[in-house]
Amino acid sequence: MTEKELNKLKFPIGEFNKPTTINEDLIKSWIVSIEALPQTVIELTKDLNKKELNYKYRPNGWTIKQVVHHCADSHINSLLRFKLALTENSPTIKPYFEDRFADLVDYSEPIESSISILKGVHKKLGVLLKNLTKEELKLEFIHPEHGKRFTLEETIGTYAWHSNHHLAHITQALKAKGLF
Numbered sequence: 001m002t003e004k005e006l007n008k009l010k011f012p013i014g015e016f017n018k019p020t021t022i023n024e025d026l027i028k029s030w031i032v033s034i035e036a037l038p039q040t041v042i043e044l045t046k047d048l049n050k051k052e053l054n055y056k057y058r059p060n061g062w063t064i065k066q067v068v069h070h071c072a073d074s075h076i077n078s079l080l081r082f083k084l085a086l087t088e089n090s091p092t093i094k095p096y097f098e099d100r101f102a103d104l105v106d107y108s109e110p111i112e113s114s115i116s117i118l119k120g121v122h123k124k125l126g127v128l129l130k131n132l133t134k135e136e137l138k139l140e141f142i143h144p145e146h147g148k149r150f151t152l153e154e155t156i157g158t159y160a161w162h163s164n165h166h167l168a169h170i171t172q173a174l175k176a177k178g179l180f
Contacts (some may be wrong), residue, residue: 001059009058012168016161022153027129027137030160035126037075037163038118041068044170045111048179053111055177057169062102064173067166069107070098072114075121078159082128085141085152095145129156 019026045053045064053065062070077096084091101107137153150158174180 006058009061009172011165012172013161013164016158016165018154018157022157027153027156030156031126031129033160033163034129034156035122037071037167038115038122040167041071041118041170042115044167044174045115052174052177052179055173057173057176061169064170065111066102066107067169068111068118069109069114070102071163071166072117072121073101074098074162075118075125075159078155078162079121079125079128081141081155082125082152085139085155086136090140090142090149092142092144095143125159 045068048064054063056063057067073096077093081093084093106113132152137156138151140149140151141155142149171180
């Protein structure tokens with residue numbers, strides 16, 4: 001497999017690129033994507049058996065099950081990042097090793113607990129994000145891994161992209177096995 005083919009499997013919807021202009025309509029569409037994630041995950045996985053939940057979306061990639069667990073962990077962090085930026089002055093957030101999380105025992109468990117987390121976290125995110133003021137959208141946090149500041153408006157886009165990115169991984173795994 002070529003590097004280009006592997007990259008397409010890693011990033012089936014492309015990488016997130018911050019738009020030069022972020023307006024209210026774009027933010028609203030991003031929030032819709034964020035709020036839709038839990039239900040879409042449920043729809044994509046509800047009829048899958050244990051074997052199918054262990055399909056991978058690419059060679060050496062995560063299983064569908066690991067993707068769902070990752071989304072729960074990642075979006076817990078997302079909610080905390082938004083809240084930290086709203087309550088502190090340009091806080092430095094704590095990155096984590098996603099790949100190491102994926103190797104922990106809870107990622108081998110059924111996905112129902114992570115779906116419950118996604119439902120709760122995304123409900124809270126939706127309420128929080130829909131009520132941000134124009135001033136709050138400009139608040140930021142520092143991501144030490146990237147060595148830069150991210151505004152909340154940009155971060156909404158990042159997590160909308162992240163939601164769709166991993167939904168594409170699940171769909172990709174199912175298509176590869178003829179289930180989608």
